[in-house]
Amino acid sequence: MLHPAVLDDGTPIVRATPGDAAELLTLQRACWVQEALANDSLDIPALHESYDDVRAWLGEWDTWVVRRAGRLVGAVRGRLEGPDGPKGMAWDIGRIMVAPDQQGSGLGRVLLDHIQAVAPARVTSYVLFTGAGSTRNQRMYKKAGFRLRPDLDAPPGAVVLTKRRA
Template sequence: MLDDGTPIVRATPGDAGELLTLQRACWVQEALANDTVDIPALHESLDDVRAWLGEWDTYVVRRAGRLVAAVRGRVEHGDTWDIGRIMVAPDLQGSGLGRTLLDHIQAVAPAGVASYVLFTGAASARNQRMYKKAGFRLRRDLPAPPGAVVLTKSARRHKADTQPAHL
């Protein structure tokens, strides 16, 4: 739950259309910051979003009925929690909502997760600052998609002192 009492809830298949709209709004800004439209989130279809809703643990935030933010996570390679699609409506960015979602998705990772991993644009300075403040570290030694960087964080420290935001 957010500080104002707004719940963070699991996404449903019915959220797919709004998630696609939010995703496009958010990744247009990323395309501008990174000087490329070669960003997978910009090229996904409604069917793609419906498909990943079945493959990722996805959470959304609604305000006055409007889907304004979302995040997703899933286990990769046995003990790594892959975090993705942290998105906040452009008119609400900078309010701390993205950081709250980042904390939430880490807190709901399954037991046994040893680390968190996420990607962001190589020129996405604002995102990189937020992730670094949250304890993530750039990992230039790990492969990243073209134009992106990978950041990781140990899960052991975080899980001990964080509860899911919905509790």
């Protein structure tokens, strides 16, 4: 089921298309350079992806974008992760991206809310990870009801956060 959304200013959140790949790659690099600085590491997968990698994951993830004045300024993706124990499925949330000049406007939170809303009905929990040093991201996720899960495996330098679906 589609869940179209519109920001307070009337800007729609729409599904990404393969034609968005180049701009997604540019936005991704702009966002993850900041993450590299916050985490004192260039060992961040998003910084090492190519245009072809982005085109490939567009086919594997449910990806949504926001454009303002024709410019791609935000994006988020989600996909089924697999069994979440005997209780259901997990929805893997990733690549919440907001252009540096748009950060602090609430767009990241709107994208996070949107990707949860479009998760399939059988999803019982959400999972995401962010840099261990990304305190701003962690604060946003915690305000949205996510909790740190030190018991779950995270990539080096990252933390995992989860939330049960209401």
